[in-house]
Amino acid sequence: MAWNYDVDGYNEISYTWGLMARRGTGPDPQHLLPLPQAVFHILVALAEEDRHGYAIMQDVAGRTGGQLRLSPGTLYGSIKRLLEGGLIVEIDERSRPTEDDARRRYYRLTPFGRAVAQAEADRLTGLLRQARAVGLVPRRI
């Protein structure tokens, strides 16, 4: 089993986010699309519930059937940029699920992050629809 490293592009994303934040222009989710694969998976993992890093990795691996295993550098590099871009926040200890390891750092999707993830999902759906229309993919799975 190999980890997937193909998550290029997250630097550029973060730079764009940073610029937008500095210019004070209201963030438009469309400007961030398409999302790098790793970023999208992290957002999806956090859409379900607040998670810490290892949980994100496990969730992504589980949902992709072990196809995509985020490595530490990629995971935390992406998390850092998502934090900077305001797509996720780190939650303080009081709001953390008490049953889990309290020393871990938990992350939560922001409304903006959710909007971005939805926009990406819409984009992918649109793509899929086009692929179906030309018969690349069967109409029903």
Next chain:
Amino acid sequence: MASTQQGGRAKRSFGERFYRRLLRLYPREFGDEYGDEMVRLYRDRARKDTRLSLWLALLVDVARTAPKEQLTMLVQDVPHAFRVLKQTPVVTAAAILTLALGVGGNTAVFSVVHAVILRPLPYPNPDRLLELFESSPTNVGFRVSPLNYLSWAERTQTFEALAAFNGDSINLTDHGDPERLIGSAITASMFRVLGLAPIAGRPLRADDERLGNNRVVLLAEPFWRQHFGGDPSIVGQSITLNGERHQVIGVVPRAFRDVGRTQISSPGDPQVFVPLMIDPAREHRGFRVLRVVGRLRPGVPVERARDEMHAIAAGMEQEFPASNQGWGVHLEAVHDSMLDVGVRSSLFVLLGAVGAVLLIACANVANLLLARGMSRQRELAMRAALGASPGRLVRQLLTESVCLATVSGVCGLLMSIVAVQVLRALLPPTLPRIDEVRVDATVLGFGLLVSLVSGLLFGVMPALRATRVDLLPALAQSGKGVFGSSRGALRQGLVVAQMGLATMLLVVAALLIQSFLRLQDVPLGFEPEGVMTARINLPEAKYPDELRTSTFYRGLLQSLEGRPEVQAVGLGTSAPFTTGVRATANVRDPASSAVSPDAPTDAVEHMVSPDYFRVVGAPLLAGRFFGDQDRLGGPLVTLVNQGFARQLWPDRSPIGQTLERDGRQYTVVGVVGDMRGSSGVGRRGGSLDREPQAAVYFAATQLPRGAMTLLVRVSGEPSLIVPAIREAVREIDPAQPIYDVRSLDDWLGESAAQPRLTTMLAGAFALTALLLAAVGIYGVLAYSVGQRTQEIGVRMAMGAARGQVVGLVLRGGMTWAGIGVALGLAGAFAVNRVVASLLFEVPTRDPVTFAAVAATLMVVALAACYVPATRATRINPTLALRSE
């Protein structure tokens, strides 16, 4: 079970330690932020994954993401840095200007050093190329006699091949006006020695050197392109050189010029190469005229070649005592022998000087940044309080410095492109490879490196200082103890360093200026004003005998003598400081007991017309000049200069003594004064600082030479006589060109061009250094007065007089300036050996110079301190105290 778990934990902790170490490759703040999480992730993975695949994945992960994180950090820092720099436009502009000057100057001087000294010669394995000289105790590095060259070539085992060459002036008379070309006669072996092949046609062969086969010529590439449009079909055709048809057999690459540059012919690259013929039957072993280069066999160290050549020379001393006694062999890398010693040392002195200017500039900028760093204390303290690590702050500040340095570097490089043009125009054209001086990739790289290094240099201390901030007082904005604090000491240290460097530069410049002034005042032994010179080289084919040569020159002299503006006309094998032939005289006094009868003297011989001395203005000290009675076939006579007379006849009158030359006896009829610029060493009779050499003069009527320098002394502007000279030559022989047409004053000026340039540049650098140091000390004091407003206010409120306040500030500044000057003097004392070779009659440790420089610097420092000191007295105590 317990044991395996323990073992597993031990292994895990080793892996963990290693992984933690790997995490250091990420930016520090990234590691601080996520390091623990990442290790935890690692731990979770390590439970499930196999070791190998885990580590492979981790290593790839770190290798991929760590540089990205570093880059992201930089990308974030750079725009921020530029914003910060824009906030203080005056400081930034001052810093950029200062640094750009430093970088530009360094790059420009380096471009010259690179082209002239550092760049390897354009030959394969250039380190195996040596130049061989003959050498006597008084003449190190003399030219080589053709017969000795042949003997060396025959006997050496350590050299793959030896080749000889000699400058030759050649007249091209194919089309239009006769044109004089710079030529070089080379042996066929030159191709093997240099390891170069012709770019068209064939190289010289040994049989081209034989009489009858020698009417062949190779063209230098630039000349071929210029004159024949680079047409390869010229090979095989004939051109007329010196009145004879020569077949063009090939074209040689431009790289040939480096060995073609000779001291006898005028400076410039050879345009044509002809075979050098050595006819042993006609040569004299003591006639040292050739330059010889050799290529060492692969793997032979220079030392072995030197030992072998010394042994060969020792053998030849025994074998040919009359010509070789006292003469050995001197070997030098061709790379070195191409350059005058003075050129090398002056270029390095200049590079050192301009480097010192850059250091001073860096210190100034560091001071600016320190001052700004202090005004940014609040900002930095705030960021530190908000959680920025010290490393993060240092990096931010260093990024600012590097941005500043990069902008300055680009400005500096633009400046250097202009400066290189100026330098090229100012540098003496005799400097080898001067036309290769340009801003190329290496020079650009050097400039950028200098900028970056200086960026780190001036940035690192302020950055480290600025981040070592005590949070509470900085936030409360009450930290103002500058004097006595460690930060104050740093700024004072910079003042000391600046003053020290400026002192060293000023000492060097002052010594060079004195030396140059002395050089201007040196007694020449002749009067250069109002004398025009021109060089004439009669081709042997057309003027094969003494009669024809004498007829040509007699006609020329007569034609010019008749003109009203002409005061005197003369001819000589050379004139002082001009191009020309200056061979060693192979003379001896058969009756002298002062020297061994067989020992040759080191005198230079000149063949001159009767009026030669009157034209150059050399005094007659005893006896008479040459006259009309000294004809071909008449009694043989000679004149000697004072140096020669002192050498051979220290205790009696030289008049009436006999000299033997080439088996014939000459009677000394007069003694003339010594002239500078007439020695046999160096281009154009040696430099101004060279003492006059012993000389012996023969009458050109009795020993005619085809190549002569015409000298005309006129009333009024010398250049006005040039058309008349051309006309007079054309009347006698329309195909005969003249060349090197210049006034004696011009020649003299050119011989001083290099020391003048060195002095000028060193002076300019020293002044810049002085100015920068003054600005530096002013800045530090002004800042400290600003910081001490309150303290001074208290003092004044307590009744301190204005004088006391001024004294307080001055004392602070002058103490550090004084320490700097003292250290600088000590430094100058230590490094002065480097400039010693550039100095003429100035002791390197001249106490007057040292004292004068120290005084100058202290006065300048005082002036720089005075402004802030008087400002301190204008502090209003009430306001100062209220500001608390």
